[in-house]
Amino acid sequence: MSKMPRVGLSSDAVVDVAIELVDDVGLDALTLAAVAVRVGVAAPSLYKHIDGLGELRRLIAVRSMSELADRLTAAVLGRSHDDALRQLMLAYRTYALEHPNRYAALPQHPVSDPDLATAGTRVVDVILAVLGAYQLDGPEAIHAARSIRAAAHGFAALQTAGGFQLAEDTDASYELLIHMVIAGLLHIRGSVHLDRQERSASTGADE
Amino acid sequence: MSKMPRVGLSSDAVVDVAIELVDDVGLDALTLAAVAVRVGVAAPSLYKHIDGLGELRRLIAVRSMSELADRLTAAVLGRSHDDALRQLMLAYRTYALEHPNRYAALPQHPVSDPDLATAGTRVVDVILAVLGAYQLDGPEAIHAARSIRAAAHGFAALQTAGGFQLAEDTDASYELLIHMVIAGLLHIRGSVHLDRQERSASTGADE
DNA sequence: CGCCGATAGCTAAGATGCATAGCCTCCTGG
DNA sequence: CCAGGAGGCTATGCATCTTAGCTATCGGCG
Structure with missing residues (x-):
């Protein structure tokens, strides 16, 4: 034995x-x-x-952030403009909804970790790549990327935490948020009003 | 003695x-x-x-959510439209930045608590009141309120967690997000209408 | 004025869980 | 074959939550 x-x-x-x-x-x-x-x-x-529970938590966060970056990367492959942005945001929320507990582990170990920072950078880089198609770069792109991340994370965090109590369809709410983000990006480029023809410049998947 | x-x-x-x-x-x-x-x-x-540590955490969350609701209420007093919305979002982030640890306590105890739900409702009600000035009510207002909350919470959560590593001014980033939200509200009716048509046309699978 | 019960404090003790120390066995490379 | 490191174990210490049971204080009522 x-x-x-x-x-x-x-x-x-x-x-x-x-x-x-x-x-x-x-x-x-x-x-x-x-x-x-x-x-x-x-x-x-x-x-x-x-190396103990703290290390384990850290590794879980890194792994999850890395998975999220993979999902986002796959979601925008072969797409651009509004189509890419919409698919990116959809993929973001989908990941959070598929693994709510894992996703909740992310914000716990925030700073001070180089590996987590690296994985986070991958997420940001995907967003910046999408923004490149909007002719955005430099500080404006950073501001826009932060806003996109904030929108996606905020919605995912609130929904997975059960923050949306009312009966209205959350998918529809999220589609609205996506449209808000897209409308806001057009605003940066100077076209204040949203024009259907502009938006349908990309493949017709969006409308 | x-x-x-x-x-x-x-x-x-x-x-x-x-x-x-x-x-x-x-x-x-x-x-x-x-x-x-x-x-x-x-x-x-x-x-x-x-009644134990769990109860204490719950009470902290309720208290914090309630404080946040107070702040938001005060911020929009005597204002309306874009002005009210901007001040509301600024007040939201300000509260989170002033008390980052307290704010981080909020998402931990999400569901299943009537008191926390009540405090959360107060936050939502302030947002809905602001949206009333935009002639928004019903389901459209709910979707918009969720988007606004998601934007504010997402930005506050990411920033307080140290998620914005780059040097760009976070105030400027947040102003952009606020503008995105306001721009998005201008087009809300068309967007939501389109969402509904899209959704009823497809089977609505999330991925 | 004094007593008496409810309230708010205490100590003791058990259950978990993290972490370290030190030992033992298995496997591999020479 | 055999030496040593790697990967397992038990034992132990410590911090924490929580319950149990005791005691002191205080306010109201006789």
């Missing part, structure tokens, strides 16, 4: 299980003890792979 | 101290032990006034 089976763990595997756990039972239930049970080792053994 | 001095506590007083503590040292440091030290009693004594 072999007494110490060598599970064959790794830092990534521990994070995998931890994310599963978060998705299943929520952020608050993320405990080293629970993770240990799931991977089938004693709690202190986890320290051979990760 | 009187051995049990009767500090003269109350539920509200405990919450006061707890919020102070959160502001000072952060959400993670909110512990019954630390609160007990600040108010000058032993930890178990707190249970005479609040």
